[in-house]
Amino acid sequence: MAQAAPAGFQHGITLDAAITIARETLAKGRELGLAPLTVVVLDGGGHRKALLREDGGSLLRPQIAEGKAYGALALGFGTRELARRAQAMQGFMNALSDLAGGSAVPVPGGVLVKSADGTVLGAVGVSGDASDKDEVCAVAGIRAAGLTPETGDPL
Template identity: 65%
Template sequence: MPQPAHPAAINGLTLAQAEIIANAALAKGREVGLMPLAVTVLDAGGHLKSAKREDGASLMRPAIADGKAFGALAMGFGGREFARRATAAPAFLNALSDLCGGRAVPVPGGVLVRDAAHNLLGAVGVSGDISAQDEVCCIAGIEAAGLIPDTGDPA
């Protein structure tokens, strides 16, 4: 019988939490009638915990969802703040893009995941509809797991 991971080996989100987040994010998209979505959940170290692509989601949706989550995690703030900073400092965004191989996507729809003590556990990215709607799905997924979404907007 497999042994559970040692607590020190868990880098933020557990697989069970990531699956709850991904499933609830997709369910929210269906509930509100969005285009087919892709969702990516990363742990605090930037490692993939869960990725799902709905039937009909276009080719690049999983990569965009990953880029939204990665960008938020890499910068340490949610996609809304990342988008504001990208607009204000395009030269910095160009440098960041070079440094991370173009992986960071600076738009809403990348949301940090925090626990009740505000510890960073990971990030979620959703892509498939307009960014604001993608973000709604991230928030729904994170809250379904009993965790705190951090979009980059002040509380």
């Protein structure tokens, strides 16, 4: 029997939604014939809710995927926008990297997860193939869970 959360705590993304997102993200990668993917789902507080790594994924893929999700969550927009800012404002990115302890990865593939009313529930990060393809998979996973993706570009 599930217990109610303590008063005042907002958990954001549910475990069921996180698992759906992770599974469907990988399914999209298989459908597209991509390299082995790793997907990380963070809740609104930046805590890991789900991590799936396909067989054959290289050593640092979990950290890269988490860094993409963390970067999106840290600044409140998808990492496609973060990538643009990294190119335009190197000083800002150096400061962000220092503040985040090197944990923010400023390339596409980090996508915010929002509810229908626009509330940020968490973020998804995907790593393994080209960043644009990673992002496509994240968006598919988020939509499969009935939630709204935010990449940093209009969808």
